[in-house]
Amino acid sequence: MKLTLERSSNTNRSGIWVAAGAVLILILVVLLLAVRNHRREVDNARGLLLAKGDALIRTIEAGTRAGMLRMRWGRGQLQHLLEETGHQPGVLFIAITSPSGRILAHSDRDFLGRSLTLPKGIKEAKGLRMFQQEEPDGNLTFLVWREFRPLIPDNRAGHMGDHMGRMHGNDHMGTWKDKKDHRLFPEERDKPLIVLALDRTPYEVVRNRDLRSTLVISGLLLMLGIGGIASLFWFQNYRLTRESLRDTSAMAREVVTSLPVGLMVVDRGGAVAFMNQAAEELSGLTDDEVRGKPADFVLPGLMETVSSALDAGTPLHEEEHLCRFSPHRVLPVSISASAIVHEDGDSVGRVVILRDLREVKRLEKELRHKEKLAAIGDMAAGVAHEIRNPLSSIKGIATYFKGLFDESHDARETAEVMIDEVDRLNRAVTELLTIAGPTRLVTARHDVGEIVQRAVRLVEAEADSLGVDLTVEAPEAPVMALLDADRLTQSLLNLFLNALQAMKAQQGGHLAVTLKETPGAVCLSVADTGCGMNAETLASLFDPYFTTKADGTGLGLAIVHNIIEAHGGTIEVTSHPGQGARFDIELPQGE
Incomplete structure (x- = not known):
């Protein structure tokens, strides 16, 4: 009996040293990876x-x-x-x-x-x-x-x-x-x-934010590694450590559940074993719905990529994909994956980490948009003055020649064309300065409903001539907000005129304007039944000088975007070819 106890004690001590050494190596590896990433x-x-x-x-x-x-x-x-x-x-x-x-x-x-x-x-x-x-x-x-x-x-x-x-x-x-x-x-x-x-x-x-994410993921992998190593040691002392193991497992599960990144564990059979709350919010599915189902059910078309990389012995790290969780839920995500292997070298499963990239993509798009505006600003500052002075001289000379001839003379008509073209160029220069410079607002509290009705009245005649039905849906009570009435009217007119031009070819249609009030914000929707837009057009819609019209300047919607952004609001577009377009504007009401 004494010999048995001594052997058991020696085995325990050996197991402790082996576990401690493995944990130390794992910590060093995780620290090395974290430092390299940093x-x-x-x-x-x-x-x-x-x-x-x-x-x-x-x-x-x-x-x-x-x-x-x-x-x-x-x-x-x-x-x-x-x-x-x-x-x-x-x-x-x-x-x-x-x-x-x-x-x-x-x-x-x-x-x-x-x-x-x-x-x-x-x-x-x-x-x-x-x-x-x-x-x-x-x-x-x-x-x-x-x-x-x-x-x-x-x-x-x-x-x-x-x-x-x-x-x-x-x-x-x-x-x-x-x-x-x-x-x-x-x-x-x-x-x-x-x-x-x-x-x-x-x-x-941004770097510190990424560093924190790296540390969290490294800590998670470290905990999983420690748990795998310790489980082999604890198996020999199951009766003595059962309660301690239960507490440690509960703690680890709580940490994984509350992670800010999505985590999904796949067993060796390819079925989902666990999915934390962040992964549920990202995919729109619950852990109970997917547990035991194939991982392709959660990540359709992407598990083959994960399996190919892990089967080749290469962990997947921060690889960007467009994931279709459902027909109506397609999100950009960053996928990291690694195999869960016990000490015998056999894989017991895989851990897949998902990070939502929607905010990153939005910031990248906003940065590209601001860089384009900055480039235009540099150009506009030097060009506008040099263009306007000659335009004024040309217009003056054309006006002078126009007065030399009577109305029936061809030269008078030519002079009028010159004056109109000079005015058009001057408007283009004005729009260039508007889009390039900072948008200055003169704000006051206004009834948004009155501003919408005023803008609608300005385009009613053109809508009637095109056979377009124009409807406005707004609350009876005033919807007050702190904004620049003239700038908002300019934005709405641009949206209305674009919608009417989109329906011009089909000789009719419906333009619907909806106004509603939400807590702390005002929501405006402008929807038409025009020709619609494809994904490529939507991606560049608010870029300066991007236009699909033969006679367009490509500055109208860029100006609208700047005005809404200057108010602290947002504008989003939903459209499909042949199904019209809808512009959704959200403006803060202000104090």
Whole structure:
């Protein structure tokens, strides 16, 4: 009996050491994976900021180059360019400094003439350099700098600069090689530097969020691994550890259930063994409905991909897919999967982790939209003034010639066509400035129902001429909201006119406008029975200059989107080819 007890004790001690060693290895592996993922996120953020800084620096140099070669730019124009570019999201400041740090031009005019403390080594910058530092207010600053090269540095560019200089009466528009050619800062003997400060804080927020998700998933895998290893040890001491095992299992299940990401466990037979609450919300199915059913029932068409990767011994990590949980529920998800293997090497199941990417895709789409608007803003600032002045002269001359001829003369009709075309171009320039600049609102409390009725009255005549039935459904009581009445009317008119044009070819149809009030918000719906739109058109519907009309400018719906967004609201579109379209607008009521 004593020998048996001693052997049992030795076995227990050996099992404890084996379990402890396996857990330690698992922890080291999980930590290694977490650290590698963290470093990758840091490198990605640094690369994005460096690419953004390089693109902005090249843009400033290109703008300066164009101004110097074509419009004889000076410091004032360069200062204005830096101020406009400094309004870009995420840009803290842009400065042109001497190698000693004296500020020659700055996106904030108040800093002109001051000294900028430059990091060690910035004076010797030959190419693109970067530096990170933390400001006293806690913001993380990402500095990008290099020599400021507004002129083209090769021989071809020098010949072109000489040629352009002779065209403008200036023989000194060459390259940096001759210091006499530097017309922006003639008092500086050395080449100035351009320093760009970017705000790294948003990237840190996103990176920390991903880090937290990685830590949660790593912790989950660690717990599952520990549970698998410990179960072999606990099996030998089942009677003594039964209660402890039950408590640990309950705790693990509670952690898995409350995870912010969807988790589904598949047994070795391919059936669903468990699905947590996040996975239920994502799929629209409950754990009771899917338990014991094939995993393809939850992830149709995707389990084959998961099985192929795991059977090849390769874990699936953050692979994006468009998952069709049901005919009416198609969502973008990120899938991670790994095999659950016991110590003998046999697979006992698989764990599949699902992460909802709808918010990520929405933010990506919004970012692309804002980047397009920013590009248009840069173009509009320089183009609008140059176009409007000649248009005014052309219109004046056309009006003068129109007065020289009587109404029956062909030349008078030609002059009227010229005036109409000038007005059309002027409207296009106005729309360009509207979409490119920030939307300024003059808000007050208004009855949204009255605004809708006013906009409807403006298009009633055109609707009657097209044979379109126009109906309005709104509450009898006033629906009050804090908004800009003129801007909202402009948005509704654009939507109504687009709907009427969509029904023009079919010589009739129905345009329905619905207004209702929800807690804290006002909901507007504009639905038509026109030709509808396909998925490709819907994806680019609010992009500037995107249009499906032969005579359209592509700015109408982009302006509508900007106005609704400026009110803090949202606009969504639902449409199918041949089934019309519906625009749903939600606006906050405000206080």
